[in-house]
Amino acid sequence: MQLKTTIKDIDYKLCDQTFFGEKKQAYDLIEDIITFNHSEYGSIKDSQTLAGSFFINFIEVDLLQPIKIEYFTDEPVIQMSFFMKGCSNMMHHQIHCLPAGTKLAKLPSTPTALEYLSILIPQDIYIRLIDSLDLDYEFISSCSNENPAKQVKYSEMMTPEILAAVRDIGSCERTGHFRRMYMETKVSELLLLQVEQLTQTQKVMHTIPKIDIERMHHARELVTQNIIAPCSLIDLARKVGTNEFKLKKYFKEIFGTTVFGYLNELKMNEARQKLLKGEQNIYQIAESLGYKSPNHFSTAFRKYFGYPPSQIKNQNNYIGSSLMKVKEIVISMFCPFLTELSALDLLMI
Template sequence: MLHIVKTIDSEELNVETFFPEKFFDPEASITEHRNVTGHTTSYGIHHLLYFQNICIGRSMVRSKERLLLNVEYDFSSVVLEFAVSVVNLAATDGSKKEWINYSSNQHNILFVANSNFQHIHQPSDNIELIRIHVDPDFFKRFLPEKKVFDPFRKQLDMGMLARLNEFNLPITPEMTAVLQDIMATQRKGFYKRIMIEAKVIELLMLQFEQYENFILKPFCQSIKKRDIDKMHEVKTIIESNLQTPCSLIDLAHLVGTNEYNLKKSFKEVFGTTVFGYLSQIRMDEARQLLIRGEMNINQISDYIGYKNANHFSTAFKKHFGYNPSELKQ
């Protein structure tokens, strides 16, 4: 089964890889590959893990220039797609029509069948994508028998290019924790396979549950536009004050609301709490600084607002599943 990735505007990367046959082999054991790609304008760390029905790929990339990638599949797969950290990732279908567009901290579920895409990555020092390919028959075992899922089920049965939701939804802290458990597990062999399969099923549950809640009660339907704008203003304030973050009361006063509405509205708009978002962007900024290699761990800890480097290292490992010293190496 062929999975092809090619750059459009550069000859530096032109890769054709066969999708792991173990994805289709019921007798296959769990297999992992880790590799690094380096070119004059981009650098990436890639982790691939697979066994029957499931193939997980995680890529962390930095690129000085826009990346245009052709992605081709000659087989059918359901893809749990998590754009952990991107700068406006767009994907177009074979007709060059934009099919999906991700911002950071968004996810969706896709169905691809003999499909061609063009992925457009904007320049960034901090691109992280996790894609979990799941065999369609395996996926159908867990797809809820509810009306809200019928359109996706129908497209799946017809072999049509499809996405579960017209709108990408926010990656919740629960989803982040499950993804971290998958990527950081120290289990081996059979037990690792059981653990990962269980975690993928848990991710499906979280995505299905969030989607159903969204359909029944769309995010932000009870919030006025001016209040949504206030939440985006809060988000900007948080991003601009990593070293000395504002209290909830101060944030509320700065945008003209109260603490209760701030907490309620922020979570409804962004799918996470104020402090959950603060922690997320601190960790993302720390990882970006580590990749650049211009500051040591103590300096980074201080830069993003931690008074103690050990506390920072603990928080970093809890968030990403590995120590900051491992990334710096």
């Protein structure tokens, strides 16, 4: 498959690649970073990863004025998009088909930097992956012939599971074949979660009044925006224009969990990301997520994941201390032969 993306305003190529065509590429990991900086138009940074049958792009856009992007593919391709930062549909996702040929999209100027994850899958690979699910493809075909820039209206808000998988992809520090296998596994997980959510949405649209579906989506957005100090069910129902009974009933039917369950998922996945980064201790994380004490947080974390938060902290500390021991061994072995290097240089090995 050939993919070309060009900034039409100044005829600047962001991408010109041929992939998915050779069997050996199923075992390859190809990575590149494309950077566009222009004093008049702004900047675009595209971190590209080809992992097996998936082309993964983490894109950062900071535009001073609108630009036109031309897309060309010689084969139809499925695009999964996850909007992380800087747009009105932040924390939303969508999936649609880019048919073969040339398409033109207009990217608006960005008051703040925009970040999103884009994943391209060849249509035949996509069909094979979900063939056993017996889907009607309605949510794909309805988007297939429209300008990609207009696809936001088809988006759904990310579930905590989807958000966690997106963050796992963005924060992966593995290398080589382990990184390729990890990326492929995570993209497959994202595809499952995304298709599952979108098909469930299609089903409930036929059984729940449209106005109540909109209210439930509004309720979920309010919960997502206020995970530290959430309001009561009665207040949440009042804010979205319904009653507590309908809020409980329809929220669970649409999203597959209760309001509290959804809030708990958000908190737990946020806590896990913070623990993996290792920048805060358990007390700080508990406080940042609105828990009364570290003990309350640890109990909730263990109940959700099946292990205490200290296990992640201890694992991070073990990895860090192991690396330092390796450095000490290397230094002790080679110091006699590396007298021209400073101690600081050696510690940077």
